[in-house]
Amino acid sequence: MSIIQKLKNTIRSRSIHVCYVNVGSCNGCDIEILACLSPRYDIEQYGIYVHNNPREADVLLITGAFSPQWEDKLKPLWEKIPHPKVAVAIGNCPISGCVFNRPETLVDPPVSKHIPIAAEIPGCPPRPTEIISTILSLAPLIFKDYEEKKQ
Amino acid sequence: MEYLYEKDLRRMKLLILESRRHHAVTIEIAAILGIKPQAARKILIEECDMLLLENLPARCDAARKKGNEIEQKLGIHMLTQATHLISPDAGQKAVADVIEKIESGLEKEIALEEGRTGILELIRS
């Protein structure tokens, strides 16, 4: 392993920038992500920063069951995120549509039809601890030795 | 360059107007203007932004009982205050016209009918 790769690994393990996008959720999952910011869970002690800006994000958290307005907007948003990047589906909605996936509905789950999803956290909504532990266990899998794996 | 966000919103606006309470309000506005509900829906979709459309039933609740008899019959507060289809000044002018016509001896129903046509032309122009 080259020195520069080692340096990148060290820095990346302590600086994970998170952006969350709501593609038609009921807000339940969004407030659980917000709860992660509170000093009780203290997401920043693990080096995770919630910026909510796609252009400087590493991890994209997706909540919601994919409403029609996002059809042509989620993909450009995903492309704006610099590499290495990973998308995590939070809650039942992006996975299956939860209670909204019924006849007459407007939503179009799952989100994995539109962008690649690396991990899914089921739950309606999942607990803040589950969200944090998923990000923490997923990040090393994707970001460690990213440049060497790519070659 | 492609503009992602400046899209045609008519379909989304129609979805808003499909709800039970919105449907009742659309029929009410159609009756005020003397046109079919479909035509009233078209006017609403073209003139109002999405937020105003969502809030239509509540605004109409606030505006319905306002004003004197002529104003209520013409539904002027529904059109000016609730839906912003015509400006308050134009609304007051339309009411004044109708009152003037009634005072000059025209029958009330005909005067109201003429007032309605005038308002409709104002909206469509």
Added chain:
Amino acid sequence: MKKTVDISLPVGPVHPLFKEPCRIKCETRGEYVLSAEVELGYVKKGIERIMRGRPWQEVMFLAERVCGICSVIHNYTFIEAVEKISGIIPPERAAYLRVIVNELDRMQSHLLANYSYCYTIEHETLAMYVLNLRETVMDQLELITGARVTCAYIIPGGVRWDLPDDRAESLKSALDHIDSELTRFVRIFETGPFIALRSKGIGILTKEAAEAAYAVGPTARASGISVDCRSDHPTYQALGFSPVVRHEGDNYARIMARFDEVFQSVNLIRSALLKMQPGPVRGGGVIQAGSIQYRMEAPRGELLYDLVTDEYGRILEIAIQTPSIMNIQVCAHEMLTDAESAADITSIFISSDPCIACTER
């Protein structure tokens, strides 16, 4: 919107300060905001369409998922509406337990709203204090109902389970903690000179404009309109409820009105705990055919359920009018117009406590 403008400034849909996607299009001259327009449709799920023709057992859970922040009140309103249709009267203890859970939900919603505002004006210290206090409320909510957000605690004819004495004790000590902590935070908010600069006299909503747009909840009460559906509710009347009204009508008044309502909720829960007598919490009953328009006070204002049921307990027709619709509309069309600076757009918008998920359903 036919005015001479320098620039048409769009904000959103994905914005660092918004919790939810929505797009505000502002017409500006320099920093001065001439008018604003809001585009929605990013979270439209068509809940009313799904609900139509389904049994109440399913609609109950769908109603809860109209909004994740104020889920208890949607559950509460729907259940009380079908109870009113069918003539079911819940046991007294269950009625008080409903009030306790509803007020806990209101507290966490108001604390979240005030967290968002403090975060938007970049007072991160106070924001984090308030958000941490909200966790105490969430713990109590979880202890009583079994879930943090979507708890489905209220069922026709009562509540799902009783509140044991040891949990009531823990609730009391949590209320004391919240009371003492929040007094400190409110003093920070009141005396902070920079908070005053960003809040006082900004985003003014006059009483007339609020009445015309049918503004509700803390947004209307901060403009001097005394509307609160809780004063018509029998359980709240028994607890001696009277609404909090302020008269300034600016951002500061709206945030302070929410802080005051949190204190009010603390006192309501305390008096409910005192008045509660041991007894059954589930009465049972059968849902019958009928139609009703039922109003209750959500954290953001008046919530209306307009529904028709048939004799098998199915929901034939339903319309939900949520408070955020009125408040966001009045915010976009009245408060944002004539804002002095483009930097105030987000703080004014957040101060009206917008909930896009409610608005679009």
